[in-house]
Amino acid sequence: EVQLVQSGGEVKKPGESLKISCKGSGYDFTKYWIGWVRQMPGKGLEWMGIIYPGDYDTRYSPSFQGQVTISADKSIITAYLQWSSLKASDTAMYYCARRVSSAWYFDSWGQGTLVTVSS
Amino acid sequence: HSALTQPHSVSGSPGQSVTISCTGTSSDVGGYNYVSWYQQHPGKAPKVMIYDVTKRPSGVPDRFSGSKSGNTASLTISGLQAEDGADYYCCSYAGSFPLVFGGGTKLTVL
Numbered sequence: 001e002v003q004l005v006q007s008g009g010e011v012k013k014p015g016e017s018l019k020i021s022c023k024g025s026g027y028d029f030t031k032y033w034i035g036w037v038r039q040m041p042g043k044g045l046e047w048m049g050i051i052y053p054g055d056y057d058t059r060y061s062p063s064f065q066g067q068v069t070i071s072a073d074k075s076i077i078t079a080y081l082q083w084s085s086l087k088a089s090d091t092a093m094y095y096c097a098r099r100v101s102s103a104w105y106f107d108s109w110g111q112g113t114l115v116t117v118s119s
Numbered sequence: 120h121s122a123l124t125q126p127h128s129v130s131g132s133p134g135q136s137v138t139i140s141c142t143g144t145s146s147d148v149g150g151y152n153y154v155s156w157y158q159q160h161p162g163k164a165p166k167v168m169i170y171d172v173t174k175r176p177s178g179v180p181d182r183f184s185g186s187k188s189g190n191t192a193s194l195t196i197s198g199l200q201a202e203d204g205a206d207y208y209c210c211s212y213a214g215s216f217p218l219v220f221g222g223g224t225k226l227t228v229l
Contacts, residue, residue: 035218037165044122044223045157045165045208059217095164103171104212105155109164 002026004034004096004110011116012086019082020113022096029077030054033099035106036070036081040092050099051079086117123148123209123221130227136197139224141209142190147219149190153212156185156194159223160205168207169194196226204228 007021022034035050049060053072060070072079079096094113097106124142131137141148141156148154154172157165167176169185172192182198192211196203209221 037220044206045159045210045220046122047210047218047220050218061216061218097165100170104151104153104218105167105170105210106157106165107167107170107176109166112164 002098002108004098004108006094006096006110006113009114009116011118013119014086014088014117016086016117017082017084018086018115019080020094020115022079022081022110024077024079024098027098030074032101034072034079035097035099036068036079037095037097037106038064038092039095039112045095048081048094053077053079086115088117088119090115091117121219123211123219125207125209125221125224127222128225128227130229131196131199132229133199133201135199136195137199137226138193138195139207139209139226141192141194141211141221143192143211143213143219144190147211147213148187148192148209150214151212152187154185154187154192155210156183157208157210158203158205159208165208199228201228 003025036048038046048064049070051058051070053074069082096110098108156169159165172187173185213219
């Protein structure tokens with residue numbers, strides 16, 4: 001069974017750094033892209049970026065380029081989303097999701113990681 | 120790249136059909152057959168209901184169907200059931216960007 005398990009919720013202060021994770025299991029982690037999606041409180045889904053763990057090829061939405069860093073470690077079948085300096089506006093639920101090969105949709109999703117940034 | 124345009128809300132009675140539209144441009148919806156639709160219940164992760172405009176993943180009821188005309192894609196739910204009440208999001212491949220979501224539509228089953 002394909003599973004994406006995300007790290008737990010975080011409460012941080014503005015200016016702090018953060019790295020959240022997404023661990024894949026039940027499939028060859030190196031052969032599927034992993035995407036990250038933001039959902040701000042009461043708002044819609046926003047695509048942030050995507051990484052191919054096989055060769056670490058990474059693409060970003062223009063809206064998030066330079067604001068976050070997406071990475072992965074295929075040795076521990078885990079993808080990451082990180083911030084160097086959080087803002088209150090980063091408060092949101094963040095989902096990782098697996099992109100189906102040769103298609104552009106996500107067939108499996110993590111449970112979400114709630115990030116709260118507050119002074 | 121701008122978000123795809125969806126109606127804020129739609130509603131229907133049990134047994135009826137509803138259609139949710141998703142309007143983009145020739146650079147996304149109109150340019151590729153890579154439109155997908157996601158259902159999201161409150162507090163849950165999204166779930167794919169339609170992909171590649173018209174295809175249904177296994178396990179998704181055939182009451183859900185997708186179509187596209189020009190720069191507008193549509194999701195139709197026939198024989199509405201109470202559990203269909205949720206938020207629905209369209210998503211399209213957009214070339215170099217390469218993905219864009221719609222703003223979401225809240226479906227209320229009356």
